[in-house]
Amino acid sequence: MSMITAKDGTQIFYKDWGKGQPVVFSHGWPLSADAWDAQMNFLGERGYRVIAHDRRGHGRSEQTWTGNDMDTYADDLAALTAALDLKEAIHVGHSTGGGEVARYIGRHGTKRVAKAVLLGAVPPVMLKGAANPEGVPMEVFDGIRAGVRRDRSQFFKDLTIPFYNANREGAQVSQGVREAFWLAGMQGGIKALLDCIKQFSETDFTEDLKAIDVPTLIAHGDDDQIVPIGNSALRSVNFVKGAELKIYAGGSHGLAQIQAEAFNEDLLKFIQK
Numbered sequence: 218m219s220m221i222t223a224k225d226g227t228q229i230f231y232k233d234w235g236k237g238q239p240v241v242f243s244h245g246w247p248l249s250a251d252a253w254d255a256q257m258n259f260l261g262e263r264g265y266r267v268i269a270h271d272r273r274g275h276g277r278s279e280q281t282w283t284g285n286d287m288d289t290y291a292d293d294l295a296a297l298t299a300a301l302d303l304k305e306a307i308h309v310g311h312s313t314g315g316g317e318v319a320r321y322i323g324r325h326g327t328k329r330v331a332k333a334v335l336l337g338a339v340p341p342v343m344l345k346g347a348a349n350p351e352g353v354p355m356e357v358f359d360g361i362r363a364g365v366r367r368d369r370s371q372f373f374k375d376l377t378i379p380f381y382n383a384n385r386e387g388a389q390v391s392q393g394v395r396e397a398f399w400l401a402g403m404q405g406g407i408k409a410l411l412d413c414i415k416q417f418s419e420t421d422f423t424e425d426l427k428a429i430d431v432p433t434l435i436a437h438g439d440d441d442q443i444v445p446i447g448n449s450a451l452r453s454v455n456f457v458k459g460a461e462l463k464i465y466a467g468g469s470h471g472l473a474q475i476q477a478e479a480f481n482e483d484l485l486k487f488i489q490k
Contacts, residue, residue, distance in 0.1 A: 218277060221270075221300045223293045225284055230277035231270035231297060235261040238331070239303045240488065242269035243294065245312030245337070245470075246417055247373065247402040247410050249276025252311070255477035256484065263485065270297055272317070274409020276401065285412030287420045291320040298329050307488055309334040311473060312444060313417040316340055323425030333433045334484065337444055337470050340422035340453050351448050358418040365411055373402035379442040382469035394474055426456035433460040434487045436480070438468020461487070 220228045232250055240260050242253040250269035257267040271278040273293055274285050294317060298306060306329055310318035315338020322330060345352030364372035377395040378384050402410070435457065437450035446464070454462045463483055465472055473480055 221297055223273065223284075223289075223296050225289075227273050227281055227284065227293070228279040229270055229273060229293055229297065231268060232257070233266070233268045233301065235264070235266045237264045237266050238488075239266045239268055239301075239306040241294075241298065241303065241306050241308050242267070243308070243310040243314030243317045244269065244272065244275070245314050246413050247275065247405050248398065249401045249404060251276070251397070251401060252473065253309075256309070256473060256481055259477075259481040260485065260488075265488070268297070268301065268303070270294070272314075272413075274413070275405040277404070280406030281409050285409045285416070287316060287320050287416045288324065290317045290416070291324050294318075294321045295325045303329055305329075305331040307332045307334065309336065309484070310338060311336045312339055312470065313413065314338075316417060316420060316422055319422045319425040319429065320420070322431075323422070323428045327429070327431050330431050332431050332488065333429055334436065334487065335433065335450075335453065336436045336473060336480070337438065337441055338435070338449060338453065339417050339420075339444055340426055340449065341456060342421040342423070343418045343444065343448065349448070353418070353445070353448065358414055361414055362411060365407065365414070369407060369410070370399070370403060373399045376402075380469065381471040381475055382440060382442065382467075385440070385467070385469075390475055394471070397474075398471075422453075423456060426453055429457045429460075432487075432490065433457045434463060434484075435460050436463040436465070436483065438465045438470065438472050440467050441470045443470035
């Protein structure tokens with residue numbers, strides 16, 4: 218397996234396929250790089266170099282007890298881009314991975330970055346608070362923590378329902394997609410997965426979004442039950458100068474898997490601009 222060593226010695230797994238301009242993918246919680254297979258194969262077949270890593274504590278990367286925080290996630294991504302000496306890279310982040318991309322740019326700048334794509338991403342901040350009254354209440358995230366601690370196997374199976382909008386009339390979500398989600402979640406380390414809940418829910422990415430100075434696509438489903446669009450994309454677009462907003466009617470949080478054909482074409486068009 219391909220690995221890089223982060224600055225604290227943690228082993229980070231990555232996939233690196235094809236040749237051409239690099240497109241780097243950051244996945245959501247509790248998934249792994251495999252969540253991007255449809256996009257990586259699509260772009261790889263069209264002449265792009267496609268790269269995705271498993272966040273520390275997730276997938277095939279080392280299961281870490283410490284360092285499971287957004288700054289370290291961003292530094293791990295920076296270590297990957299430096300190790301592979303990537304230039305003019307397009308960074309694509311989903312959900313927590315969208316926050317990771319924003320924080321990476323906020324901490325490390327855009328000297329290696331050509332464009333950014335935030336899909337169903339958690340910025341600017343999910344948690345409800347005085348400055349974010351429309352946010353998601355802490356009780357929701359406490360419930361996620363409780364579910365992971367109590368029986369994460371069943372919790373991940375149940376989570377696939379709102380994640381892919383399987384509870385909507387006319388939904389077409391295969392059992393295979395749901396089982397792939399479960400498998401990815403079970404590959405991660407429980408401590409790292411629990412730590413990550415705080416990171417995706419409580420981190421404020423506002424200043425990171427303001428630091429993005431490359432062309433940016435913000436894409437989101439308007440029926441996202443995990444990261445509601447009103448508290449995320451519709452706010453983030455106001456902080457990223459010149460950002461393009463793409464809304465998918467009826468789109469779920471997992472649209473990269475179940476609406477892959479539409480998203481892939483939109484992603485390619487944005488990359489080629």
